[in-house]
Amino acid sequence: MLPFDILEYQDRIKQTKQKMAERSIDVLLITDPANMYYLSGYDAWSFYVHQMLVLIIDESQPLWIGRYMDANGARATTWIYDENVIAYPDEYVHSSTHHPMQFMAEILEQIGQGNRRIGVEMDHYYFTAKAYQTLVSCLPNATFVSGDLLVNQVRMIKSDQEIEYMRGAAKIAENAMLHGVNSIFRGVRECDVAAQISYHSIAGTDQYGGDYPSIVPMLPSGERTGMPHLTWSERAFMEGDSIIIELAGCYKRYHVPLARTVNIGPASEKLDRIAPIxxxxxxxxxxxVKPGITCSEIEEIWRNSIKKYGFEKEARLGYSVGLNYPPDWGEHTASIRRDDHTVLLPNMTFHFIPALWFDHYGIEISETIRVTDTGCETFTDFPRELIIRDGYATPSQDGKIS
Amino acid sequence: MLPFDILEYQDRIKQTKQKMAERSIDVLLITDPANMYYLSGYDAWSFYVHQMLVLIIDESQPLWIGRYMDANGARATTWIYDENVIAYPDEYVHSSTHHPMQFMAEILEQIGQGNRRIGVEMDHYYFTAKAYQTLVSCLPNATFVSGDLLVNQVRMIKSDQEIEYMRGAAKIAENAMLHGVNSIFRGVRECDVAAQISYHSIAGTDQYGGDYPSIVPMLPSGERTGMPHLTWSERAFMEGDSIIIELAGCYKRYHVPLARTVNIGPASEKLDRIAPIxxxxxxxxxxxVKPGITCSEIEEIWRNSIKKYGFEKEARLGYSVGLNYPPDWGEHTASIRRDDHTVLLPNMTFHFIPALWFDHYGIEISETIRVTDTGCETFTDFPRELIIRDGYATPSQDGKIS
Incomplete structure (x- = not known):
């Protein structure tokens, strides 16, 4: 039932411990659900309560500590021994009197880790200010240090099996984009197209059943195409509208994002001008892109390419991508931007999304790429053009399913 | 374009300031996206980067501070003045050298709030340990106090307009449950049914276009029904399987969750015994349930009702529900459990989900309720029974759409 061979997990643990040793971390508390999954296999929508994986430098197995009702799921989805699954009672959940980190600190104390150098993922969503404060006050003899992005850095170079899962995600992404685009007609609502995309993202294909992407499909239309993170509305599309679709296929938690821009009827002069640029x-x-180039050098190529037409871009061009959980599919390590000097290596994977947003319109055309031994390849094969949709929906094409 | 009348926002601001005054908070930094939406209207999937609403006790308008590319969306979706929308450049995003809280602290200093009592949402997902640490170190003259759940407590009693939105969400939930149940056949994969549910949750109805629920549909089957937070797999259903469906309809970010248990063919003796209990x-x-009863008293009624059959339940029975963003639709205020003495008042809304999980099976049948002036009412109208599915799929009922 495990998505990876046990040897692959052992190798990940080994690499993580090497990085712990470099940072003089004895005990790493892993609260990022992507890192928990990466090291143990644990896969559940339980990250809305406090939970963690504890990796101790001189122990071979991590501990899982989480909510009692999730312990069976931890036993079922991980390779770690059942006795390493430790559960806190429900009175710790969303309580004003009990905090799960009190329980976890007590466990760490009991197993003799209360006086060690403890690494924590300081800037991760699921490690709150209160979680940190509670741990620090309950473990006065421990030294807390940053374990930020430590496992994420191990995750940057994908294994062959991870690349295979991303290829599955790519098939799902292509199919979801195709059905999304084909459901766009005048009079169809944004929510109907978002629903089509979600259906195909989750059903996936016969070969690859879909997993949930970490971000919902983005689908701004009309003036909202200049506002990239607004989610869909009940607005019905009109003649002349442009629509930006950003989605991801996800397979076994591995993402391949893909963005395209669509226009209903002829595009505006502005959009027509910017698309080929x-x-x-x-x-x-x-x-x-090839091994050895840096993120900064990639940014410079892009910058020079659009500068000759008088354009510049404020935001980063892309980011390391792959395994993740809501609310983000980016890995929070390398970004393709001027001040990021990360050197690209084979089997690194990036979502390259050089979107341009203006006050009243915008364009997104993106590719997810793998760095190969000699260059790069895109995961998806989808026409890289401004897509023009025409015609009204017939009754059987109204964007609805029964 | 605002989902609520400006007077309703003013009233929410007023109630929030009253609670700030009670806790001697001068400046409240609101990082929970549900609270940001509640007070300002801001609605975007941008919470994967740091952002906040700043409510100052002696200023009438809050400030929005977030990422540059999201500022247009903030101007478009909120009632606050454009000049109160302040954006940080992209170099602060997922950077090892710049943290958005450095920028935010500088703004707070510049507008004369650097030496005040500042409330922060200490245990919210989107207020990380590092966010707190950075703010504290950049604002040495400020006093930081907990603003945890302050706005959430205001949110507990819903307005008539909020209840209307929840009624819309209820229609969506009923429809999604119906289509989900009707797509269950032997040989259909879990992911296909999850896709059906997602389609109908997001498309919604002709009257109510769906919004994205804060949690994906839960759909454990077979032995996994004892593991409530495992998400769907590619497993195909088999004769005898039980399947737990937990979903929510969502309309304008307001949720109505609904859970039912389904069996393919006759249910096991165990499940048949527990369902009527x-x-x-x-x-x-x-x-x-009626105004004046406490959460603790409700739990006692449930406990006594199942105790006479020899059962007891470890986890809480339910929680305050309504407005939220991923990763949770619960409001993190009142829980229906023994040690919660919250007094129920009219227009409080709860998801009452007295699920029972055992090692190899489980049952969930739930209702979302509104406390009325004299009792309570359920939002959805869906048969409250163990649902038996029979027969194989015909080619046109294979759980797929084209």
Whole structure:
């Protein structure tokens, strides 16, 4: 039932411990659900309560500590021994008198780790200010140090099995994009198209049943195409609308994002002008990416490519991508931007999304890429153009399913 | 475009300031996206980067501080003045050298709030340990105090407009449950049914276009029904399987969750025995809920109802529900359990989910309720029974859409 061979987990643990040793960390408390899954296999929507994996430098097995009702799921989805699954009672959940970190600190004390150097994921969503404060006050003899992005850095270079899962995610992404685009007609609501995309993302294909992407489909239309993170509304599409679709296929928690821009009827002059400029910039970058190039150098290629047409871009161009849980599919390590000097290596994977947003319109055309031994390849195969939709829906094409 | 009248926002601000005054908080930093939406209207999937609403006790308008690319969305979706929308540059995003809280602290200093009593949402997902640590170190003259659940407590009693939105969410939930149940056949994969449910949750109805629920549909089957938070797999259903469906309809970010248990073919003796016991317990509770009763008293009614059959339940029975964002639709205030003495008042809303989980099976039958002036009412109208599915799928009923 495990998505990876036990030897692959052992190798991940080994690499993580090497990084712990470099940072003089004795005990790493892992609260990022992607890192928990990466090291143990634990996969559940239980990250809305406090939980963690405890990796001790001189112990071979991690501990899982979480909510009592989730312990059976931890036993079922991980490779770790059942006795290493430790559960706190429900009175600790969303309580004003009990905090789960009190329980966890007590366990750490009991197993002799209360006076060690403890690494914590300081800037992760699921390690709150109160979680940290509670741990620090309950473990006065421990020294707390940052374990931020430690496991994430191990995750940057994918194994062959991880790449296989991303290929599955790519098939799902292509299929979801195709059905999303084909459901766009005048008079169809944004929510109907978002529903089509979600259906195909989750059902997946016959070969690859879909997992839930860490972000819902983004689908701004009209003036909202200049506002990238607004989610869909009940607005019905109109003649002339442009629509940005950003989605991801997800397979066994591995993501391949994909963005395209669609126009109902002929596009505006502005959009018509900008689309080939963006596509040219993407092509130049894809030609240049290979092992040894840095994120900063990629950004420079893009910047020069659009500068000659008088454009510049405020935001980063992309980021390391793969395994994740809500609320983000990015891995929070390398970003493709000027001040990031990460050197690209084979089997690193990036979502390259050089979107341009203006006050009243925007464009997104993206590719998820794998760095190969000699260059790069895109995961998906989807026409890289501004997509024009025309015609009204017939009754059987109204974007609805029964 | 605002989902609520401006007077309703003013009233929410006023109630929040009253609670700030009670806790001697001068400045409340609101990082929970549900609380940001509640007070300002801001609605975007941008909570994967640091952002906040700043409510100052002696200023009438809050400030929104977030990422540059999200500022247009903040101007478009909120009632606050454009000049109160302040954006940080992209170099602060997922960076090892810049933290958004450095920028935010600088703004607070510049507007003369650097030496005040500042309330922060200490245990919220989107207020990390590092966010807190950075703020504290950048604002040495401020006093930090807990603003935990302050706005959440205001949110507990719903307005008539909020209840209307929940009624819309209830229609969506009923429809999604119906289609989910009707797509269950032997040989259909869990992911196909999850896709059906997601489609109908997001498309919604003609009247109520769906919003994304804060949790994906839960759909454990077979032995996994004892593991409530495992998400769907590619497993195909088999004769005899039981399947637990927990979903929510969501309309304008307001949730109505609903859970039912389904069996393919005749249910096991165990499940057949437990179902009427759970339903009887639910009915006793629904008969008893009215203004003035406490969460603890409700738990006692349930406990006594199942105790006579020899059962007891470890986890809480339910929680305050309504407005939320991923990863949870619960409001983290009142829980229906023994040590929670919250007094129920009209227009409080709860998800009452007295699920029972055993090592190899489980049952969930739930209702979302509104406390009325004299009792309570359920939002959805869906048969409260163990649902038996029979027969194989015909080619047109294979759980797939084209």
């Amino acid at each position: 963006v596509i040219e910039g993407i092509e130049k970058v894809l030609d240049a | 759970v339903i009887e317990g639910i009915e006793k509770v629904l008969d008893a």
